[in-house]
Amino acid sequence: MMDTFKTKATFAAGDRTVAYYSLPVLERAGIGHPSQLPFSLKVLLENLLRREDGRSVTAAHIEALASWHPKHVRATNIAMQPARVLLQDFTGVPAVVDIAAMRDAMARLGGDPKHINPLQDVELVIDHSVQVDAWGNTGAFRINADLEFERNRERYELIKWAQQSVNRFAVLPPDTGIVHQVNLEYLARVVVEERREGQTLAYPDTLVGTDSHTTMVNGLGVLGWGVGGIEAEAAMLGQPLTMLVPEVIGFRLTGRLPDGSTATDLVLTVTEMLRKRGVVNKFVEFFGPGLSALSVADRATIGNMSPEYGSTCAIFPIDDATLEYLKLTGRSESHLELVRAYAQAQGLFRTDASPDPLFTDVLELDLGSVEPSLAGPKRPQDRVPLRIAKSSFESALEAFVKGRGPVRTPVQAVERMVGEGGGVATVPSIRRRASYVGASGDNLELHDGAVVIAAITSCTNTSNPSVMIGAGLLAKKAVEKGLRSKPWVKTSLAPGSQVVTEYLQKAGLTKYLEQLGFYTVGYGCTTCIGNSGPLDEPIANCITEHELVACAVLSGNRNFEGRIHPLVRANYLASPPLVVAYALAGTMDF
Missing domain, CATH: 3.30.499.10 (Aconitase, domain 3)
Incomplete structure (x- = not known):
């Protein structure tokens, strides 16, 4: 990979030295104003920096995104490559079938079918097949689970084959949870670390999923959204997703929820407001002092309904609440150190003193006005x-x-x-x-x-x-x-x-x-x-x-x-x- 602007640097995470592609270094080099960008565009900019190859990602792409300004919008196409792909069983099975078909084709051509594998991490959670046949008694769970396996045996056998035969393909079995909640509680990294060229490299966790509510993980500060099956398969095979640099609608939150009002009441209010505003094909990003009064669980509820108000994503920045949630859900202390240190070094960590980013437009809501x-x-x-x-x-x-x-x-x-x-x-x-x-x-x-x-x-x-x-x-x-x-x-x-x-x-x-x-x-x-x-x-x-x-x-x-x-x-x-x-x-x- 190229590094035209010499942004590769290191930071300390506990007693470790970790490499990263630095947005502050890019800004000090006089390239745009990354520190003023919305959180979501900072994540996209890092993605370009880390993947500059002179072809799909060029120095011009990096300069254009680093210089993004809502008053001077240029139609710029960029190529974003997610760190992983998230599947559920209904939309994920066709992807598994296509992998099997490609392996068959490889075998017919005399090659080794085992060479056909995803180039990105793929995680499939089986959650869409269970039906409420039995209810209202202690045996309901077992009856419904048995019926689920009976109805879906052939599909589940195919998925099990993929789990055992395909590299970088993980499966969470039926009756364990819903894909987006499992992603939030267990799968999401927030910051990814990998060994590259003899050193540890850190970068933001990003994903696409074959379900529109993939955006739930936005509440944890992870950029991701739902895509179609063809796009997901392309991402699995290492192909970037081409997209126009989006407009970013800021949603300023102040105050705190009153007694008697819940995160559900809040997300229904947000949905009503954003539908009226019109945010299709736009990013929505939440900011303001009210964020300090919202837990990650509250934020995830808001992120989850991004498809209902029409946005591509609905993201919250990384802050202390993010770290508290990671600790609560059993992530290791060393990973918490990495997330905090990376987010602070990269300018991705929000505090109450953080300046407001630039936005295409801003809506505002006093949380105290939310009613049941x-x-x-x-x-x-x-x-x-x-x-x-x-x-x-x-x-x-x-x-x-x-x-x-x-x-x-x-x-x-x-x-x-x-x-x-x-x-x-x-x-x-x-x-x-x-x-x-x-x-x-x-x-x-x-x-x-x-x-x-x-x-x-x-x-x-x-x-x-x-x-x-x-x-x-x-x-x-x-x-x-x-x-x-x-x-x-x-x-x-x-x-x-x-x-x-x-x-x-x-x-x-x-x-x-x-x-x-x-x-x-x-x-x-x-x-x-x-x-x-x-x-x-x-x-x-x-x-x-x-x-x-x-x-x-x-x-x-x-x-x-x-x-x-x-x-x-x-x-x-x-x-x-x-x-x-x-x-x-x-x-x-x-």
């Missing part, structure tokens, strides 16, 4: 304040009933009417009710607005201990007051990793969640991607025969009509505590 919210009934950007959720559903119901499909809930109009002491005009005759015979033999009633699925699901929220503990505490209070989930609600708990199960058990909260029907059904995406499994037959028949507008409340990230379950038309995204609350209520009418 849901989003729905069909789009994640359609935030509904909890205080008007009932009225908002009433407003949306007429459109469902008339067969026009759910329209944008007129939240602003509802807020105005409620604030003025009035209500929302509804037509009583459109609300339909029907009875069915429950499992106990009792006659039970379903109606438009009945919640038939309440799922604590998705890495978006199960990765966050504060909201998961909150759900457990609410369950405890409910059980102590003699409350139970309504019998028509299909309840499920699908943690993003086994760590969640461990801390809920240690906190003594698992038994309360289970008493409300929230038994662990699997470690995978489940309801969030529509693997909700069947509703009880009497309930399904009742909904179908009477064309009821049934509802789901889930702690996921997408809620398009029909995505969660074919019979459920209105889907609301909510925090895990609110999922528990709606399971107790059994209806949107509270």
Whole structure:
């Protein structure tokens, strides 16, 4: 590799001397203003410095990016090469098939098929296949796991072959966790170190993934995003990703979340704001004093929903919270030393005294203004304040009933009417009710607005201990007051990793969640991607025969009509505590 600007230098990490390609050295050489760049563009600039070859990366590319200014934008193509590729089983299997096909072709040509291997580290997490067939009992997890293996045996045998035969290809087996949460807790390096030319070289961890929510790891200060299968395979084989230098939208956070508001409420607010701003094909980067009040788990929740507000990524810089999370999740002390020392030497470490970078545009949010919210009934950007959720559903119901499909809930109009002491005009005759015979033999009633699925699901929220503990505490209070989930609600708990199960058990909260029907059904995406499994037959028949507008409340990230379950038309995204609350209520009418 070339080093036109002589930026290769060293820094001390504990008692080690580590090499790196230095942005401060580049700036001292008079090349642009790297210190003023957004964190995300600094990471891209280092990628170019380290990979300068005179062809795909030239000195001109480096100069152009180092001189980036939002007021003087030039359309510059750059070639970025991620450090690793992240796969999940649905989108990863085609990549494995292509590797097998290339090996077959190599054998036919008389070569050694074992020479066909990825040139970058590849990690595949199996999480997309588990379905909620069994629920509401202690055997649910085992039943669902057995059915998963039975349905996917051939696919899993292929993946196991790849794990055993292909170099630089790691697999995390089924029933261990969701890819993005496992990436956050276990796989992400933040700073990578490798031996090169007889010395240790450090550089930022970067990745692409075959899932749009790869951006969850942005909360840890790791730059990465979702790509298509062809791009992922190209990256696996050492090919760079060509991209225009993006616009970077700064999102300034101040204050701190008030009591009663959660990271889920925050991300739904952020999603609403950024959808209005328009950030497609742009980077979003968070900054400001409010970052000090957000844990990495909170940041990861925000990063996770980057696809929902349309950005390529949604990144947070490295700071003390990053190091605290790495320590909490068992990374070694020597690695913590490396991350801190590298980030500080490279100008990537944020403190409260850090100057604001240059941005294309800036949005601002006072965390203290965030209120409890849901989003729905069909789009994640359609935030509904909890205080008007009932009225908002009433407003949306007429459109469902008339067969026009759910329209944008007129939240602003509802807020105005409620604030003025009035209500929302509804037509009583459109609300339909029907009875069915429950499992106990009792006659039970379903109606438009009945919640038939309440799922604590998705890495978006199960990765966050504060909201998961909150759900457990609410369950405890409910059980102590003699409350139970309504019998028509299909309840499920699908943690993003086994760590969640461990801390809920240690906190003594698992038994309360289970008493409300929230038994662990699997470690995978489940309801969030529509693997909700069947509703009880009497309930399904009742909904179908009477064309009821049934509802789901889930702690996921997408809620398009029909995505969660074919019979459920209105889907609301909510925090895990609110999922528990709606399971107790059994209806949107509270």
